[in-house]
Amino acid sequence: MNLANGFSRREFLAQTSCFGALYALAMRIPLPALGADLVDDSRVSQTPLVDKGFAAVRKVGNGLYATISDPTKGPTTLCNGGFLVGKDAALLIEGFTTPAGASFQMDALRMVSQVPVKAALDTHYHFDHSMGNSFYGVNNIPLWAHATTARRIVDSYSPMQGAYKEAVLGPLEKRVKDAKSDTERAHAQSDLNAVTGLFQIANSSVLGLPNRPLDPAKLPMSIDLGGLTAVLESHPGHSGTDIIARVPEQNVVYTGDLLFSGWYPVCFDEKATISGWRETLKKFAAFDKDTLFVPGHGQICGQEGIALIREVFDDIAGQAEKMYKAGIPAEEAQHRYAVPDKFKNFPIYAWGFTIGPAITKLYGERKTAKS
Numbered sequence: 001m002n003l004a005n006g007f008s009r010r011e012f013l014a015q016t017s018c019f020g021a022l023y024a025l026a027m028r029i030p031l032p033a034l035g036a037d038l039v040d041d042s043r044v045s046q047t048p049l050v051d052k053g054f055a056a057v058r059k060v061g062n063g064l065y066a067t068i069s070d071p072t073k074g075p076t077t078l079c080n081g082g083f084l085v086g087k088d089a090a091l092l093i094e095g096f097t098t099p100a101g102a103s104f105q106m107d108a109l110r111m112v113s114q115v116p117v118k119a120a121l122d123t124h125y126h127f128d129h130s131m132g133n134s135f136y137g138v139n140n141i142p143l144w145a146h147a148t149t150a151r152r153i154v155d156s157y158s159p160m161q162g163a164y165k166e167a168v169l170g171p172l173e174k175r176v177k178d179a180k181s182d183t184e185r186a187h188a189q190s191d192l193n194a195v196t197g198l199f200q201i202a203n204s205s206v207l208g209l210p211n212r213p214l215d216p217a218k219l220p221m222s223i224d225l226g227g228l229t230a231v232l233e234s235h236p237g238h239s240g241t242d243i244i245a246r247v248p249e250q251n252v253v254y255t256g257d258l259l260f261s262g263w264y265p266v267c268f269d270e271k272a273t274i275s276g277w278r279e280t281l282k283k284f285a286a287f288d289k290d291t292l293f294v295p296g297h298g299q300i301c302g303q304e305g306i307a308l309i310r311e312v313f314d315d316i317a318g319q320a321e322k323m324y325k326a327g328i329p330a331e332e333a334q335h336r337y338a339v340p341d342k343f344k345n346f347p348i349y350a351w352g353f354t355i356g357p358a359i360t361k362l363y364g365e366r367k368t369a370k371s
């Protein structure tokens with residue numbers, strides 16, 4: 001059987017499993033059910049509402065739920081999300097990687113409440129948060145996102161649909177072949193694996209676009225769900241389309257990918273800025289000391305999770321600064337970062353999507369600051 005873009009079903013399935021393997025590889029340690037610091041937090045229920053392996057839903061507050069993914073168990077959801085349930089209405093967070101993922105979360109919501117769904121929110125445009133959006137279209141659920149999210153979904157993923165696999169993956173395969181060292185080869189291979197997974201997902205998805213653009217100039221915006229108020233805010237850093245949902249009365253924040261909890265941050269986006277992201281994390285650190293963060297990836301955490309990701313950024317910036325001063329060119333420096341012992345269990349999605357571009361951007365920001 002041939003699929004539209006000319007690769008066989010067998011290859012198609014091989015790619016699916018390759019994607020799972022990539023994540024299994026990235027996650028060198030099994031995911032704990034909960035961070036140790038949260039076991040005693042009375043807001044967080046110890047037993048999940050539902051657990052399907054690829055994701056589990058847990059109560060994290062009054063009417064507040066977190067969907068936490070385990071990407072080693074397949075790409076149904078991949079990212080984290082959650083939902084907020086008031087007396088009158090509910091708000092769903094994320095479109096996930098597949099409509100099945102969005103549907104899973106909707107089913108979890110219906111286990112606890114029958115209130116109408118006011119909207120779903122894509123925290124940003126990236127595929128793992130948006131490729132399941134079509135579920136909301138089918139179910140007449142308004143889909144909210146940053147005003148530029150729809151455009152960026154189309155610009156980023158539509159060109160991959162129906163494209164020749166060789167055209168998309170060829171340059172990456174060449175990088176693996178031409179690598180000058182084992183380190184560079186390993187980095188190139190991790191990038192090839194990531195794009196292979198993305199290519200497969202883009203080609204098996206019907207793109208669904210947000211139909212309620214949120215103008216960042218008009219944020220923050222309060223949403224009354226009936227005895228539960230959520231505040232949407234826009235912050236710079238990860239993708240140029242990032243929106244968080246805060247519940248100030250309960251000190252709970254759904255951060256999207258502005259927080260990678262116990263992971264290396266994904267920094268490749270053309271609109272990602274390291275200085276902007278670090279400023280955002282500084283703001284998060286100034287939130288109440290009892291704030292509970294539902295991150296875009298990794299485990300639910302408190303302020304210690306914010307401190308940790310700030311340390312990761314400090315470490316990358318520190319190493320980049322040393323290399324910059326030593327006159328090492330950016331092309332070389334991006335491969336030379338050494339993962340310190342403290343972070344050796346932090347998953348790295350792919351080198352060229354995380355640490356590599358962080359260093360290149362830090363070099364760029366350094367030059368801009370100088371001139």
Ligand SMILES: [Zn+2]
Binds near residue numbers: 238
């Ligand atoms: Zn992202």
